[in-house]
Amino acid sequence: MQATTNPDLAPRQASLMEELRRAEGELSGQDLHARLRGGPGAMGLATVYRHLRQLQQRGLVRCRHLPSGEALYAPTERDEHHLTCVDCGTTIVLTHCPVHDLRLPGEELDGFLPMYHTLEFFGLCSRCRKAQPPD
Ligand SMILES: [Zn+2]
Ligand SMILES: [Zn+2]
Numbered sequence: 001m002q003a004t005t006n007p008d009l010a011p012r013q014a015s016l017m018e019e020l021r022r023a024e025g026e027l028s029g030q031d032l033h034a035r036l037r038g039g040p041g042a043m044g045l046a047t048v049y050r051h052l053r054q055l056q057q058r059g060l061v062r063c064r065h066l067p068s069g070e071a072l073y074a075p076t077e078r079d080e081h082h083l084t085c086v087d088c089g090t091t092i093v094l095t096h097c098p099v100h101d102l103r104l105p106g107e108e109l110d111g112f113l114p115m116y117h118t119l120e121f122f123g124l125c126s127r128c129r130k131a132q133p134p135d
Pocket of ligand 2: 097119
């Protein structure tokens, strides 16, 4: 499998990519399903998830799971990381990628072609920290 900047996508995958790129933040499968409904790119929810999985396998889409179990999707070209509160689920977007300049030593890659990375932080937001009873 080769990562290319302009992969030829199936029409449905192209609609999904377009919708994900247009979105300000991440989208769930349900969001995508709702946004495409009634338009030329409309497809069933199961089809949305099947194509999202294929886009993930091609390294074009990444998936993040919230503590609630909800899965959110975003294009991998958008290098974005989050702080997620395990208590209330609040998400804060980091303005910089903490590992952008990280280089993997070639000898460790053993021919592996990295396409994208994910890095998420989980903890307590300031509001939930204040709400915690003191020990
Ligand atoms: Zn919180
Ligand atoms: Zn990053």
